[in-house]
Amino acid sequence: MFPFQPMKLEALPWLILFLPLLAAAVITLFTLRCRTTSALLSIGAIVTGFILTICFIAANDWMPISSELTTNWLSIGELHIDFGLKLDALSLMMMLIVTGVGGAIHIYSFGYMHEDSGFSRFFACLSLFTFSMLGVVLANNFIQLFIFWELVGVSSYLLIGFWFEKPSAADAAKKAFFTNRLGDFGFLLGILVVWTALGSLNFSTLQQTLIANPTALGAIASIAGLLIFCGAMGKSAQFPLHVWLPDAMEGPTPVSALIHAATMVAAGVYMLCRIIFLLDPTALHVIAWIGGFTALLAALIAIQQNDIKRILAYSTLSQLGYMVMAVGLAGPTPAMFHLTTHAFFKALLFLGAGSVIIALHHEQDIWKMGGLRKEMPVTFWTFLFGTLALCGVPPFSGFYSKDSILAQALEQRNYPLFALGVVVAGLTTFYMFRLFYVAFLGKAKTEAAEHAHESPAVMSWPLLVLAVFAVIGGIIGASETYAAQFGEAEHTSIAQRIVEPFTHSPVAATIGILAVIVGFFAARTLYRNATNDPLPAKLGGFATAMKNRFYFDEIYEATFIRAHDFIAAVMDWIDRWLVDWACIGLVRGGTDFTGRALRLMQTGNLQTYAFLFVLGVALVLYFMLGK
Numbered sequence: 001m002f003p004f005q006p007m008k009l010e011a012l013p014w015l016i017l018f019l020p021l022l023a024a025a026v027i028t029l030f031t032l033r034c035r036t037t038s039a040l041l042s043i044g045a046i047v048t049g050f051i052l053t054i055c056f057i058a059a060n061d062w063m064p065i066s067s068e069l070t071t072n073w074l075s076i077g078e079l080h081i082d083f084g085l086k087l088d089a090l091s092l093m094m095m096l097i098v099t100g101v102g103g104a105i106h107i108y109s110f111g112y113m114h115e116d117s118g119f120s121r122f123f124a125c126l127s128l129f130t131f132s133m134l135g136v137v138l139a140n141n142f143i144q145l146f147i148f149w150e151l152v153g154v155s156s157y158l159l160i161g162f163w164f165e166k167p168s169a170a171d172a173a174k175k176a177f178f179t180n181r182l183g184d185f186g187f188l189l190g191i192l193v194v195w196t197a198l199g200s201l202n203f204s205t206l207q208q209t210l211i212a213n214p215t216a217l218g219a220i221a222s223i224a225g226l227l228i229f230c231g232a233m234g235k236s237a238q239f240p241l242h243v244w245l246p247d248a249m250e251g252p253t254p255v256s257a258l259i260h261a262a263t264m265v266a267a268g269v270y271m272l273c274r275i276i277f278l279l280d281p282t283a284l285h286v287i288a289w290i291g292g293f294t295a296l297l298a299a300l301i302a303i304q305q306n307d308i309k310r311i312l313a314y315s316t317l318s319q320l321g322y323m324v325m326a327v328g329l330a331g332p333t334p335a336m337f338h339l340t341t342h343a344f345f346k347a348l349l350f351l352g353a354g355s356v357i358i359a360l361h362h363e364q365d366i367w368k369m370g371g372l373r374k375e376m377p378v379t380f381w382t383f384l385f386g387t388l389a390l391c392g393v394p395p396f397s398g399f400y401s402k403d404s405i406l407a408q409a410l411e412q413r414n415y416p417l418f419a420l421g422v423v424v425a426g427l428t429t430f431y432m433f434r435l436f437y438v439a440f441l442g443k444a445k446t447e448a449a450e451h452a453h454e455s456p457a458v459m460s461w462p463l464l465v466l467a468v469f470a471v472i473g474g475i476i477g478a479s480e481t482y483a484a485q486f487g488e489a490e491h492t493s494i495a496q497r498i499v500e501p502f503t504h505s506p507v508a509a510t511i512g513i514l515a516v517i518v519g520f521f522a523a524r525t526l527y528r529n530a531t532n533d534p535l536p537a538k539l540g541g542f543a544t545a546m547k548n549r550f551y552f553d554e555i556y557e558a559t560f561i562r563a564h565d566f567i568a569a570v571m572d573w574i575d576r577w578l579v580d581w582a583c584i585g586l587v588r589g590g591t592d593f594t595g596r597a598l599r600l601m602q603t604g605n606l607q608t609y610a611f612l613f614v615l616g617v618a619l620v621l622y623f624m625l626g627k
Contacts, residue, residue, distance in 0.1 A: 010069060012056045013085045016095065017134050019045040024127035027120055038120035042127045043106045049134070050099035053092070062089040062481055068140050068204065084140035086203060086274075089485035090336065093478065094137040094270055097343045098263060102130055104462040108351050109254040111458035112358060122162060122252070129155035133263045137270065142191045142201040149187070149231065149267070153180050156264050160251040172250040179244040183234020190227030193220060194278065207277045217278075225283030228275060236268025236320045239294045243552055245317055249309040253354030256309055257347045260316040266339050269323045273332040288328025292420045295321025297550070299427035303434070304535065304546035307364045308353045311435050315390065316346060318424060322405055325417060331408040332486050337479045338401035344473045345389035345398055348466035352383035355459055356439065359452040366435055367532065371444035375452040380440050382463040387436050389470040391429040391516050399512075400474030400501060406512050407505035418508070422515045429519025437527040445531065 023045035027038045056064075070084035085091075106126060113122050132155050135148030153176075161173025195201055197217050198209050209216055217224055232238065237245040245265065249256055259265060272279070272287070279287070298317030305311045319342050326335035357364055359376060373380045389396035392403070402425060409418035444450040454460065469476075475497040492500065501509035526534055536543040545551065601612070 009056055009059050010066060012052045013069060013087060013095075013138065016049040016052050016056075016099070017085070017131065017138055019049050020127040020130040020134065024124045024131065027124040027127065032120045032124075035119045038123050039110050042123035043103070043110065045127055046099055046103045046106050046130055049130075050096070050103050053095045053099055057092055057096070060087075062092055062484065064088075070140065073144075081143050081201070082141060083144060084202075085138040086140035087138075089481050090270075090274060091137050093336070093340065093481055094266075095134065097266075097340060098130065098133050098137060101343045101347050101466070102133075102258060102263065104466055105254050105257050105347060105351065108257075108354070108459050108462040109252075111456050112254055112354055113252060116252075118162065122159075125155060125158045125162065126254075126258070129159060129258065129263070133267065136267050140203055142194065142203075145271070146184075146188065146191060149184065149235070149271075152235070152264055152267060153177060153184070156248075156259060159255040159259070160248045162251055162255065166250065169250040172244075172247040175247050176244040179241050180234040183230045183232070183241050186227045186230025187232075187234075190224050190230065193224040193227060197224065203274060206275075210277050217280075221278075221280040222282040225279040226286060228278065229272065229283065229287055232268030232272050232324070233290070234268070235271075236265050236324060237294075237317055238268070238290050238321065238324055239297060240552075242294060242298065242317055243549075243556065246310050246313040246549070249307070249313050253309065253350060253357060256313070257350035257354070260313060260346055260350060265316060265320055266343065269320065269327065269335055269339050272324070272327045273336055276327065276330075276332050279327075284328045284330055286328070288325050288414070288417060291321045291324030291326070291328055292417050293321070294318070295325060295424045296420055296427075297321075299424045299431065301546055301549050302431040303427065304533075304543055305431075306366055306533075308356065308366050308369075308435065308439060309350070309364055311366070311431060312346070312349050312353060315349075315428065315432065318428060319346070319390070322402065322421065322424070325421070326405045326408055329405075329408045329412050329414060329417065331405065333479060333482045333488055334401065334404035334408050336482045337404055338398075340478045341389065341397035341401040341470075341473045344466055344469040345386045345396075348382060348386035348463060348470050349390065351459070351463055351466065352379050352386060355379040355455040355463065356383075356452075358455060358459075360446075360448045363446070363448055366439045368446045369439040369444075369449050370442045370446075371449055372440045372452055375449075376454045378454055378460045378463060382467040383440065384436065385467045385470050387432045389473070391432055391519070392425055392512060393516055394501075394513065395471070395474070395498060397470055397473030397475075400479070400497075403501040403505070403509050403512055404479065406508040407501070410505060410508045422511055425512055426515035426519040426522075429516045430523045433520055433523035434527045437523060438530065442529055442531075 020042075023041045027041055031038045031041065064087045067087055068084050069087065070082040072080065073083040074081040106123075109122065109126065113119055116122065129152070132148050132151035136145060136152060139145035139148055157173045157177045160176050161169050163169045164173070191201065194206065194217075197220060198206055200206055200209065215221075233241045245260075248259055251259070295318045298314045298321060302311050302314035302318065305314060319338070323335045323338050323342075326332075326338065355376065356369065356372065356379060359372075359379075360369060363369070385396065389398040392399045406418060406421050406425075409415075409421055444452075475494055477497070479497075480491065496503075536547075539546075548554075603609075
């Protein structure tokens, strides 16, 4: 047990939350010209936060005595809003992930961004993002959650568009921002519905209310749940709001790792697990199918992408679909378990991709790589470990978390979603080993690949640390911690955890492994010695559709965006001609004409004024006495 008393450590969560904000403020105001100082401030804030999180958990365990730390923030009539921190297994584990994986990404960024002219600005944005994400994790009420939710959107906009001088980066940042605003509009409506129906925005109070009266939301339960889910659809990029995430690759690679691993995209899944008590069976059913469809759609698109970062981006979309599907199957524990392992191996894969991109002078096309195994051994082996974890190969971490989702679907007897999950597992293995064979094995396809070299230690060590967790992340007890949060605790030893998939649900584990084997041999057969992609010739138009992302961007351009532009043009015409010219213009013109006419009477001639005065008196007498 930690030597300090728990009550003496209640200030630590506040410190963990505000340290990154302090770092961002100091960098922005004082150290923008001091590159190393700026980086050390940002790295120091998040690493300190990670250490303090470990200290707090060691002193208080996963369920602190004070589960909420609050201070009154705003009171308007009967509305009382606290600024509070929710401290339980769910938030504490997420704090570890955000500060731990985020810390590795910060350290890696020191080497990756070292030559960039916006080095200090980059670390200021990273710290702001970290503060925003920790605020989402620790929020104990909907208002606070929504504020930090929007701050995550703003800071991700700054990071995605970091190289704003590139039109593609600026467009990607705007696309991410606007797409998330669509989801957030539904999210805000859902918050208002919940507040109107239940009279509170505090998570604990809402949960107690629904435990005491499960029908408190009445007929609007499904509507409230799905409106809140809209927020997760935006942040976690679920269909049909998935289109922003692949374009977010325009940001620097550490940003891709930060957004696609444990932080921004995980916010939606985390939020759903936090408020799962608000989701009724109808809402959960819809959520499960949207997640399953997103997983399949993204996996198919990934098969024909050639940009190494875009392949990993669609992989993230697919894995997020897995997590959302798990939530919809009433499985917050499998969803959070997969979120945790995904944070390890997906951050590893993105940082490995960044290592390759730097070595090849910013080349991202996998068909211009090859032969990197000998030139970049650390990146090769760590990327292989990340690939095996993502594919769900035992005993890597992804196997355990993916199996828990498949087992959940089987237990719920939702065989269509189980089959869909198995197909996605096979497709995941196929496109990841396609990437691996083409980029790392075979012969070098360009001169840059022939002369590639390993990344410096500041970039290699984070890869090695994350690779360790990609291997052991499934058996370190994360699943048990989440299970305790949701009342499903069952203590097991490490040996039991290693074989648990085969003892708990052998059918799901076996079929999942078979899907991986099929995907691997299909990729090996097609891409082992390939110098160009043989799949388009075999699949024809379907391969073209996958390469062009099933034309979702074009469809949106031809429908919603054109409709938006048309409506905007009509409203502009109404505002310009009906409101401004016909209505306001007539009033304005009439006033002006009257003023000009009255001005003509101001002649400055005393005789004229006397005449008008007498005329006015005569008219008054006429109307008063003449009738």
